Amino acid sequence: MANPMEQQKAALTNSSLRHEPDGRGHFGGRYGGRFVAETLMPLILELETAYAQAKADPAFQRELDYYLKDYVGRPSPLWLARRMTEKLGGAKIYLKREELNHTGSHKLNNVMGQILLARRMGRTRIVAETGAGQHGVATATVCALFGLKCVVYMGATDVERQKPNVFRMRLLGAEVVPVTAGAGTLKDAMNEAMRDWVANVADTYMLIGTVAGPSPYPAMVRDFQSVIGTEVKAQMHEAEGRLPDVVVAAIGGGSNAMGIFHPFLDDTSVRLIGVEAAGHGLDSGKTAASIERGRPGVLHGNRTYLLQNADGQIEEAHSISAGLDYPGVGPEHAWLNDIGRAEYVGATDTEALEAFQFCTGLEGIIPALESAHAVAYAMKLAPTLPADSLMVVNLSGRGDKDIFTVAEHLGVEL
Amino acid sequence: MSRIAKRFSDLAAQGRGALIPYLEAYDPDRETSLALLRAMPAAGADLIEIGMPFSDPSADGPVIQAAALRGLKAGATLAGVLGMVQAFREGDTQTPVILMGYVNPVESYGYERFCADAVAAGVDGVILVDLPPEEADVMEAPAQAAGLDIIRLVAPTSTVERLSYVLSHASGFVYYVSIAGITGTRTASAGDLRAAIPRVRAATTLPVAVGFGVRTPEQAAQAASIADGAVVASALLQTLAGTLDEQGRATDRTLPSVLEQIGALATAVRAAGRQTA
Structure with missing residues (x-):
């Protein structure tokens, strides 16, 4: 890199806080990563590649812009x-x-991005976790829009305190599965959604609703939001x-x-x-x-x-x-x-x-x-x-x- | 030679595979699970896997989840699990013991301290379900320094490239997760295993044990004859759970029921011998 302009540009990029996680999916060398069972590792890596390709594809961005607007x-x-x-x-x-x-x-911003990615990847079944039900409703909505099968895991406690959203998801054609493990809240719903994914790797896309989970989810959800x-x-x-x-x-x-x-x-x-x-x-x-x-x-x-x-x-x-x-x-x-x-x-x-x-x-x-x-x-x-x-x-x-x-x-x- | 390597090599010389039963530490209480651990070798266990209870076992099915919760309720801690192994070693210096669990309690305990304390207690190997080789640097150096094997899981979804990468980070033996799924649910067929095990063997010289979905004596015999060992977990925990009283306490049927089942599994595994690949 002999060109001084390019060097300067690289220096600017490196000092920016707006960057991608490192090769291990870590932020600041410590947080993030890919701590999943071996059964899921190939899927996580496949998702990472698919997302990188979509992100670099202007047609993907155009498609997303269209749905975001209209x-x-x-x-x-x-x-x-x-x-x-x-x-x-x-x-x-x-x-x-x-x-x-x-x-x-705001949940639909991310869900719209990921559902277009899931379609690009040829997945036909979507699983999601939800707490208040906002992410679950957003996911059920796009699954209705694109005719995809949708399973939403929701803690039993949350099912009880968010009844209107549970009904909305069911109207939208999603299967809402109450999770009774633990305290029956978002953490338990996340465990159950991951178990579903491990058991249905061939056709299923896991649509995480927040900037957490194994890499590439945190950076991908951040990008969409x-x-x-x-x-x-x-x-x-x-x-x-x-x-x-x-x-x-x-x-x-x-x-x-x-x-x-x-x-x-x-x-x-x-x-x-x-x-x-x-x-x-x-x-x-x-x-x-x-x-x-x-x-x-x-x-x-x-x-x-x-x-x-x-x-x-x-x-x-x-x-x-x-x-x-x-x-x-x-x-x-x-x-x-x-x-x-x-x-x-x-x-x-x-x-x-x-x-x-x-x-x-x-x-x-x-x-x-x-x-x-x-x-x-x-x-x-x-x-x-x-x-x-x-x-x-x-x-x-x-x-x-x-x-x-x-x-x-x-x-x-x- | 480590206890794990010696046990597999002795069994190979006898012309059979290993039976590896699983128990969840402190399930339903420390005393019962320690008594079960102590009685397992005589009942036919060749190696023993001990679950370290974790609040969020996201790769496990309902049976192991429930066992982990019972263990936590009974006061299981990582130090307590190591204490159980130490107590077991007072009477058994031959049977290899492998701990299986999730990474967070180990990270919380400290990787170096865990590896040193585990080996001092008499643990031979450890499986951390959610610590893939990509993240394992925190564990590998201290484990190697302490002489603790890191047993790696591989799955039906593992590609050829992935197999050789993962297994370059493995020691002790290889745990083949025979189904794409969680513990205690589906079962792989003999045909699945006959197709899969040679793929794994091509990537490693370590012994290969099969787990997830191995429930009956017939399935255990089949898995241990095609591979080098069979892990039986959910089926045993389910039996244990079935003997508990309404308050979830052990009864006088608890130990005999589980041990009898281990006996039946061992008999089948020993009778089956080895299929030459």
């Missing part, structure tokens, strides 16, 4: 939340309206002529956060804040805050921060929000935490419930309980910031599915 309904608006801003006093708050996507959350941050960047430029100062997003596995963070990783003036579900409180022992209260370990194919006991047994997470009720987090977040590029904080169940009502009452937007965690932290932070600062909150999903849970917590009988 089926998902992108771009999603960036809404200036005037009444929230006035009420809180301080930073100007914008909401990225991912809840307006078809199926009501990065449309969120890319749009925010352009929309904010149009609205304010500059970058935002703070970007806030809720984190379970971390896909909506990774999607909105990633395009800003090299813009070091932009504070990136991931809000974990603190449950009853970070130190209550009933929390889902894997980064703040966990330590690195290996689960579901990757090394990342996990809630675990001293003996390396995985602990049950707790959150009012089924979508955040997971004892791990995407490996790229683990790395961003360690290098200090993103900050990770917590919001409790109670704070999320307050934020849910606050956003609904002032903006006429009912946020998902997951997204309400991001709103809750924004409510704390905005008043401490100067009035000319710009904050973006990722409103990753709509809260219609949560009205029963919220009513129950508020003591209202529906």
Whole structure:
């Protein structure tokens, strides 16, 4: 590489935080990886190759763009939340309206990308895990659209607390399998989906809904979700002529956060804040805050921060929000935490419930309980910031599915 | 020569394959599983595989999942499992013992410390289901330094290139996962095994044991005669589970039932001898 221009370009690329994991699928040399049984290894490697080819193929990107625009309904608006801003006093708050996507959350961005990949790979049967049911609904939706068989694993506890989504998935033609193992939440659904995949390798594609799992899933899901941050960047430029100062997003596995963070990783003036579900409180022992209260370990194919006991047994997470009720987090977040590029904080169940009502009452937007965690932290932070600062909150999903849970917590009988 | 190598070579000289029964540590309690472990060699176990309970056994079927949960409920820890092996070794210095489990408890314990403590306790080999060779650098050097075999799984989905790569990282013996699936579900046919085992042998000089879906004496005899050994896990754990009382405690039928089944498996494996490949 004698050309100085090329050398400079390479140096820039190497110093960028927006990069691919290394050859072992690791971020920062430590997190991520491919910790799966040998039966799955050939499939993981095949998927990696297929995704690399699709990513390099302009026809794939054109096809994805078409569906994102005319089926998902992108771009999603960036809404200036005037009444929230006035009420809180301080930073100007914008909401990225991912809840307006078809199926009501950011989940469809990733699902659309992966289903097109699964079709390219000739797979005819799709398995997925789901917590709140948003990913399950998105997956069932595209399977209906393309006429593919769909099996969704969902913890039995979540089936109970997310009945509307279970019914939606069944209407869409998916088989919803309640998982009774463990506490019957997202972690157990993930185990069961992996078991299904191992047993049906010939025709099945496993469609993971978050930026976790064995490589290439974390980087692939991030790529498909990065449309969120890319749009925010352009929309904010149009609205304010500059970058935002703070970007806030809720984190379970971390896909909506990774999607909105990633395009800003090299813009070091932009504070990136991931809000974990603190449950009853970070130190209550009933929390889902894997980064703040966990330590690195290996689960579901990757090394990342996990809630675990001293003996390396995985602990049950707790959150009012089924979508955040997971004892791990995407490996790229683990790395961003360690290098200090993103900050990770917590919001409790109670704070999320307050934020849910606050956003609904002032903006006429009912946020998902997951997204309400991001709103809750924004409510704390905005008043401490100067009035000319710009904050973006990722409103990753709509809260219609949560009205029963919220009513129950508020003591209202529906 | 390691205990594993010696046992396979002695059995080859006798003209038969090995029976490798599995038990889950602390299932349903430490005392019962230690008593079972101690009685297994006399019942016909040639090598013994001990499951290290993990909260999220994603490659295992319902039977092993339930056994792991019973073990954890009874207080199983990695240190506790090693303690069981140490207690077993007081009365048996010949039967090879292999630990099988998932990587996170070992990572949490510390790879170097685990390898050293395992060998000191009398463990001969370890299988970590979710630690492929690509990620095994953390384990390989300490295992080699301690003299602990890393037993590798290969599967029907393993390509020829993959087989030679994976098996270049193997020691002790090779565990052939005979079905693409989870433990205790489907069973491979004799025809499947006759086609598959020579592919594995072409990539290694190590003995080959067959597991996943080996349930009956006939299936064990068939697998051990085509390969060099047969692992029986879910079928034994299912028998054990069936003898527990309503509170999940061991009864006076627990040990005799499992040991009798091991006896029947051993008789069939010994009678079958070896098929020359």
